[in-house]
Amino acid sequence: MLLEIENLSKVYGKSCGQCIALTGDDMGTAICPVCGAVVAVNRINLRVEDNEVLGIVGESGSGKSTLLQLIYRDTKTTEGKMFFREMQGEDGEPVDIAGLNMMETVLMRNTMMAMIYQNPRLGLNFLFSGGGNIAEKVIAAGQRNYEDIRKSACYFFEKTDLPVSRIDQSPETFSGGQQQRIQIAKALAASPRLLLLDEPTTGLDVSVQAQILDMIRVLQKELSFSMIVVSHDLGVIRHLTDITVVMRNGSIVEQGLTDQVLEDPQHVYTQLLVSSVL
Amino acid sequence: MIMQTSPSSSYRLRVSKLSKSFTLHNRGAIEIEAFSDVSFCIDPGELLALTGPSGAGKSSVLKTIYRTYKPGSGQVLLQRGGQLVDLAACSDSEMLEYRRADIGFVTQFLKILPRVSAVDVVAAPLVALGRGLENARAEAVDLLRRLYIREDLFSLSPLTFSGGEQQRVNIARGVIAPKKLLLLDEPTASLDDKSAAMVLEILNNLKQQGICILAIFHDRQRMEQIADNEFNIMEYNS
Numbered sequence: 001m002l003l004e005i006e007n008l009s010k011v012y013g014k015s016c017g018q019c020i021a022l023t024g025d026d027m028g029t030a031i032c033p034v035c036g037a038v039v040a041v042n043r044i045n046l047r048v049e050d051n052e053v054l055g056i057v058g059e060s061g062s063g064k065s066t067l068l069q070l071i072y073r074d075t076k077t078t079e080g081k082m083f084f085r086e087m088q089g090e091d092g093e094p095v096d097i098a099g100l101n102m103m104e105t106v107l108m109r110n111t112m113m114a115m116i117y118q119n120p121r122l123g124l125n126f127l128f129s130g131g132g133n134i135a136e137k138v139i140a141a142g143q144r145n146y147e148d149i150r151k152s153a154c155y156f157f158e159k160t161d162l163p164v165s166r167i168d169q170s171p172e173t174f175s176g177g178q179q180q181r182i183q184i185a186k187a188l189a190a191s192p193r194l195l196l197l198d199e200p201t202t203g204l205d206v207s208v209q210a211q212i213l214d215m216i217r218v219l220q221k222e223l224s225f226s227m228i229v230v231s232h233d234l235g236v237i238r239h240l241t242d243i244t245v246v247m248r249n250g251s252i253v254e255q256g257l258t259d260q261v262l263e264d265p266q267h268v269y270t271q272l273l274v275s276s277v278l
Numbered sequence: 279m280i281m282q283t284s285p286s287s288s289y290r291l292r293v294s295k296l297s298k299s300f301t302l303h304n305r306g307a308i309e310i311e312a313f314s315d316v317s318f319c320i321d322p323g324e325l326l327a328l329t330g331p332s333g334a335g336k337s338s339v340l341k342t343i344y345r346t347y348k349p350g351s352g353q354v355l356l357q358r359g360g361q362l363v364d365l366a367a368c369s370d371s372e373m374l375e376y377r378r379a380d381i382g383f384v385t386q387f388l389k390i391l392p393r394v395s396a397v398d399v400v401a402a403p404l405v406a407l408g409r410g411l412e413n414a415r416a417e418a419v420d421l422l423r424r425l426y427i428r429e430d431l432f433s434l435s436p437l438t439f440s441g442g443e444q445q446r447v448n449i450a451r452g453v454i455a456p457k458k459l460l461l462l463d464e465p466t467a468s469l470d471d472k473s474a475a476m477v478l479e480i481l482n483n484l485k486q487q488g489i490c491i492l493a494i495f496h497d498r499q500r501m502e503q504i505a506d507n508e509f510n511i512m513e514y515n516s
Contacts, residue, residue, distance in 0.1 A: 047373045210393070219312075221406075243370045257345055257370050264347040268303035275304060 001085060002194060002226050003048040005073070009250075010066050010082035010218075013037035015266065020079065025251035030061065040066040042250035043080070048194065053220065053227045055258060057234065057273065063250040064230045068196045071228070072115045073105045086112040086193050110140035114187035118199035120179035123186070124171045129169035129183045132159065137189035158187040160215065177208035186213075188219065195220075202254045213239050214272030231272065234277055238262060246270045282379040289319040289357065290490040291343075291459055296352035296366065298335075298342045312338040312347070318509045322458075325481065325491040327501045330511035336494045337386065339511065340461045342366075343492070345350055345373050356380065356459065377405075384452030386463040388444045396422060396436045396447050421450045424480075426473055441468045449477055456484050462493035466472045466500050478504050 011021050016035035024042040025032050031038055040063045048054050056064040069075045070210040071082060077098040087108055100108065109115075117123040124133050131153040138152045157164045162174075171179050180200060187195055200216070201209040217240060220227055227241050236245055237258060245262040246254040246269065248277045254267040265271045297314040313335030320326045328336045341347040343354050349366035356363050358380050365376065374465065377383075390399050396489060397418045404414035422432060425446040431439060445468055457500040465481070466474040475499075481491065481504055495501035502507075 047371075052374070212393075214393075241395060242374050255370070256348065257373060258344045260348055263341070264300070266348060267302075271303050 001046055001083075002050050002052075003046075003085070004083045005044055005046040005071070006081045006083075006128075008041055008044045008070060008082060009039065009077045009078050010041040010063075010070055010075065011037050011039050015078070015122075023250065025249045025253050026057070028249065030063065032125060034205045041070060041252050044250075044252055044271045045127065046245065046252070048226050048228065049225050050193075050245060051220075051226060053229065053241045055237040055244040056228065056230045057237055057244060057245060058247035059232070059234065062247040063257075064247050065225070067197050067247070068115065068230055070098075070229060071194075072109070072113065072196055074115075077193055084093060084108070084113070084194070105199070106140075109136060110190055112190070112192060113194045114190045114192040115196040116180070116183045116187055116198065116200045118202050120171065120176070120183055123183040124179065126171050129168045130162070130185075131173065133171065133182060133186050134189045137186055141189070152189065156189050159219070160185040160239050161211075177204050177212060180204065180212055181215075184216065184219070188223070192224075192225050196224055197227060199231055200229070202231070202233070209236075233275070234262065248272070288321055290322045291320045291357075291492070292353070292355040293318050293339075293343065294355065296339070296342060296349060296354040298338055298347055298350045304495070305435065312342075313511060314442050316352070316509075318495060318513065319460075320490045320492060322488040322490050324506045325485055325492050325493060327502055327505035327508045328492060328494050328511060329498075329501070329508055334511045336511055337463055340383070340463055340492065342462060344377070344381060358458070361456055380457050381459045381461065382457040383461045384448055384463065384465060386467070388448040390436065391436050392435050394435060395433045396427065396439070397432045399436055400450045403451060407455055418454060421454055422447070424505050425450055425476055432457060442470065442473065445469060446477075448472060449480070453480055453484060456487065456489050458488075458490060459483065459490045460489055460493075462491060464494050467496050474500055 008177050011019050015037050016032060018034055019032035019037045020042060021034055022034060022168040037106050044067060056067065058064045070077055081096045083094040084097045085094045087095050087097055101180050134153040134156050135149050143152060145148050153167060154164050157167055162178060162181050162185065171182055174182065184275050201212050213236060231237055241258045244256065244258045245252050246267060254261060254270045261270060262274055265274045296315050296316045298312040300312060313392060318326060326340060330336055338347060343365060345365060352366060352367035356365055397415050400418035400421060401414035404417060405411060419432060421492050427443060427446060433436045436444050449465055466477055469477065478500065
């Protein structure tokens with residue numbers, strides 16, 4: 001078990017204390033009827049095994065991106081626990097990463113877990129060069145020799161099919177597809193056990209999308225890490241994932257093997273989703 | 279429990295009272311039965327043919343065993359090593375592991391990405407087992423040749439091939455790294471006699487290696503050439 005999430009909830013806004021109980025898919029809303037707070041993630045339980053690829057689908061506002069942000073610690077957990085096997089306490093047991101301090105979070109992000117955002121501006125520092133963004137992770141991993149750092153940056157540029165000749169240019173000067181590749185190169189430099197991807201190819205044209213998804217799949221198999229992929233595109237989910245989770249109103253309404261969820265959807269919402277494919 | 283095949287303790291797969299129905303929520307929650315109360319056993323090295331008229335639920339049985347369809351009720355017991363596992367009740371992660379290690383499924387139609395060559399499609403299962411790419415490709419080429427695929431097509435996407443050629447690529451991919459249990463959905467449909475005979479020869483080979491096969495044939499004559507036992511889904515249901 002690489003990641004185990006127990007009863008995870010996130011409330012945006014001042015909670016009246018009953019929000020989580022009064023919302024969720026059973027209640028048909030993510031907005032608390034008493035105080036109006038938004039319960040983006042509602043008592044989620046989830047497990048990810050080694051080398052497994054988990055997909056999360058759902059409509060806008062279903063809480064799928066918030067769930068990733070909670071795991072990556074971009075946003076603070078309201079309730080619940082997340083045990084990540086790579087982050088261990090002094091007793092050697094996995095610690096609850098919802099309780100990590102800032103230093104521990106940085107350590108986790110530099111050496112165990114990485115995130116690819118839909119918007120490359122969230123994942124990359126545009127004031128650094130493409131290579132500089134990668135070097136940041138290489139340095140954080142303990143590398144101090146300039147030549148070695150540069151060699152590593154070149155290695156990850158090549159690994160993600162980026163032109164090494166442009167390694168010193170700003171991400172600004174790269175195309176949208178290449179910016180996603182730089183994000184992936186940077187993520188790989190953290191040698192993650194778990195890679196989180198939030199709509200990684202949304203907005204890219206289909207040929208670039210296919211190249212990037214193929215590349216992600218090859219890298220995942222070759223380097224064997226686990227992934228959680230958030231996408232509203234069932235094609236992306238079919239292409240990349242083993243297991244799919246369907247969310248609505250902050251709750252998981254269905255979970256199963258990806259081919260089962262797509263060919264034999266159980267929940268009324270999943271059936272609607274699958275029948276809506278163009 | 280009625281067994282079409284001889285009950286024995288040495289079975290590899292035992293399906294017991296398996297049922298499946300679909301609930302269509304967006305059609306007024308109507309319930310459609312796919313099949314019900316299906317029971318049979320298959321021994322290592324045995325090919326059991328699943329027969330019955332079109333629409334009887336033959337493909338649904340295969341998909342339910344493979345968990346592409348969520349099993350309704352009943353058991354799907356698989357012997358793996360000394361361990362007996364219930365595919366109808368195991369977790370998704372466990373099922374992924376059993377699919378990777380124990381169960382092969384050749385579906386009726388080839389489902390692949392449009393940008394992978396025939397050789398690489400067929401070599402992929404070997405590569406996944408850790409075989410070197412060159413080595414795996416050489417073996418894939420041998421198998422494609424045996425199945426009478428033209429050499430000049432090897433480097434093209436099989437999606438550009440004829441129906442019968444796609445079918446043969448699909449079978450080649452399904453048998454190149456055979457697992458203990460093989461599910462086959464119409465392996466000889468749309469094949470000419472020469473190709474079909476070769477497919478049957480390959481299946482015979484797999485049986486001799488102790489592979490256990492559950493197959494649907496559209497052609498009774500070919501089925502009788504290769505099947506050790508038959509399970510008729512309609513007779514059993516009625």
